[in-house]
Amino acid sequence: MTGLRVGVIGTGMIGREHIRRLSTVQAGVSVVAVTDVDAALAARVAAGLGAVTHPDGLDLIASPRVDAVVVCSWGGTHEEYVLAAIAAGKPVFCEKPLATSPQAALRIVAAEARHGGRLVQVGYMRRYDAAYRALKKVLDSGVIGAPLMMHCAHRNAGVPGFYEPEYTITETAVHEIDMVRWMFGSEIVAVRVLRPRVSRHAGELPDPLLLVLELANDVLVDVEISVNVRYGYDIRGEILGEDGTVALGEPGLVAVRRDGRVASPVPGDWRDRFGAAYDVELREWAVSAAGGVPDGPGAWDGYAAAAVSDAAVRALRTGERVTVTLAERPRPGDERARA
Ligand SMILES: NC(=O)C1=CN([C@@H]2O[C@H](COP(=O)(O)OP(=O)(O)OC[C@H]3O[C@@H](n4cnc5c(N)ncnc54)[C@H](O)[C@@H]3O)[C@@H](O)[C@H]2O)C=CC1
Numbered sequence: 001m002t003g004l005r006v007g008v009i010g011t012g013m014i015g016r017e018h019i020r021r022l023s024t025v026q027a028g029v030s031v032v033a034v035t036d037v038d039a040a041l042a043a044r045v046a047a048g049l050g051a052v053t054h055p056d057g058l059d060l061i062a063s064p065r066v067d068a069v070v071v072c073s074w075g076g077t078h079e080e081y082v083l084a085a086i087a088a089g090k091p092v093f094c095e096k097p098l099a100t101s102p103q104a105a106l107r108i109v110a111a112e113a114r115h116g117g118r119l120v121q122v123g124y125m126r127r128y129d130a131a132y133r134a135l136k137k138v139l140d141s142g143v144i145g146a147p148l149m150m151h152c153a154h155r156n157a158g159v160p161g162f163y164e165p166e167y168t169i170t171e172t173a174v175h176e177i178d179m180v181r182w183m184f185g186s187e188i189v190a191v192r193v194l195r196p197r198v199s200r201h202a203g204e205l206p207d208p209l210l211l212v213l214e215l216a217n218d219v220l221v222d223v224e225i226s227v228n229v230r231y232g233y234d235i236r237g238e239i240l241g242e243d244g245t246v247a248l249g250e251p252g253l254v255a256v257r258r259d260g261r262v263a264s265p266v267p268g269d270w271r272d273r274f275g276a277a278y279d280v281e282l283r284e285w286a287v288s289a290a291g292g293v294p295d296g297p298g299a300w301d302g303y304a305a306a307a308v309s310d311a312a313v314r315a316l317r318t319g320e321r322v323t324v325t326l327a328e329r330p331r332p333g334d335e336r337a338r339a
C-alpha cells in the first residue's frame with residue numbers, strides 16, 4: 001500500500017484508540033494531523049505522534065497534507081465534517097452514528113451521490129467481528145434453513161453521566177440496527193420498544209428496553225438493551241432457522257474449572273469485546289481508502305440506521321409500533337440528489 005496520510009478529528013476515547021491502531025495495524029498509514037475542541041488534549045496527542053494540530057476540523061480536512069479523514073468527535077458534529085470531506089473529495093471514516101437525524105444523514109447520501117462515487121465509511125465494527133462474520137457464514141450456508149427470528153442482547157456494565165435516555169437507541173441499539181440489516185440483507189420496516197420494570201441501577205434512564213424489529217423479509221428480531229448490568233459488557237445473538245439455530249459463542253477464550261465452578265472472563269467494555277474487530281475495520285478501511293474508494297458500511301447504511309433509530313426513539317416515547325419508510329436511494333452521479 002502506498003502511504004496514506006490520515007487526519008483525525010476528535011482525540012477522545014475512541015479517537016485515541018483509532019490513532020493507535022492506524023499507527024500500528026497497517027503498514028504505510030500515518031496519522032499526520034489531529035484536532036479537538038480540547039486544544040490541549042489535541043496538542044498532547046499530536047506531540048506523541050509527531051503530527052500537527054489544526055484549529056478545527058474544517059481546517060484539517062482542507063489541508064493538502066491530509067489524504068483521508070477519520071471523524072471521532074461527538075455525533076452532532078459528524079454531518080459538517082463528513083460533508084466537508086466529500087466536498088474536498090477525500091475518503092472519510094466516520095464513527096457511528098453517521099448523523100443524528102435521518103435528514104442530516106440523507107444530506108450526506110445526496111452529497112456523495114452528487115460527487116459520483118463512494119467516499120464515506122461508517123464505524124459499524126460488528127461487520128468486522130470474527131464471531132458475527134462466522135454467524136453470517138453459517139446463516140448464508142443454509143445449514144440452519146430459512147431464518148425466522150433473531151434474539152439479541154446488548155448489555156453495558158454502565159454508561160457515563162452524560163448518557164441521555166435516547167442514547168439507549170441512538171448510541172447503543174444502533175449497532176444491532178446496522179448488524180441486522182447486514183446479517184439478513186433486508187431492511188427494517190417497523191419497530192416497537194417495550195419497557196419492562198426499570199432496573200434499580202438505571203437512574204433516570206429507560207433501562208432495560210426490548211426492541212422488536214420487523215424486517216421486510218418477515219424475520220422478527222428482538223433486542224434487549226441493558227446499560228447498567230454491572231457484571232461486564234455482554235453481547236449476545238442467536239438466530240432461529242427452520243432447521244436449526246446458530247449463536248455467537250462465549251467471548252472468553254478459556255474456561256477455568258475449579259472448586260466445583262466453571263469461570264470464564266466477561267469483557268469489561270466494547271474495547272475488550274471488539275478490539276480485534278476495530279483492528280480489521282480500520283485496516284480494511286485504510287487499504288480501500290488508499291485506493292480512493294472505501295468499501296465498508298457506507299452513507300446509505302448510516303442513513304438507514306438513522307431512519308430506524310429515529311423511528312425507535314418515537315416508539316420509545318409513544319409506546320406505539322412505528323413504521324420505517326426509507327427515501328429513494330440516489331444513484332452515483334445523480335445531480336438531482338436533494339441538497
Ligand atoms: N464503534 C463503537 O463501538 C464506538 C463508537 N463511538 C463513537 O465515537 C464517537 C466519539 O465517542 P467517544 O470517543 O466515546 O467520545 P469522547 O467524548 O471520549 O471523545 C470525543 C472527542 O471529540 C471532541 N470533540 C467534540 N466536538 C468536536 C468538534 N466539533 N471538533 C473536534 N473535536 C470535537 C471532544 O472534545 C472529545 O475529546 C461518538 O460518535 C461515539 O458514538 C464511541 C465508542 C464506541
Ligand SMILES: O=C1[C@@H](O)[C@H](O)[C@@H](O)[C@H](O)[C@H]1O
Pocket residue numbers: 156171172175270
Ligand atoms: O458504540 C458504543 C458506545 O458509544 C455505546 O454507548 C455503547 O452502548 C456501545 O456498546 C458501544 O459499542
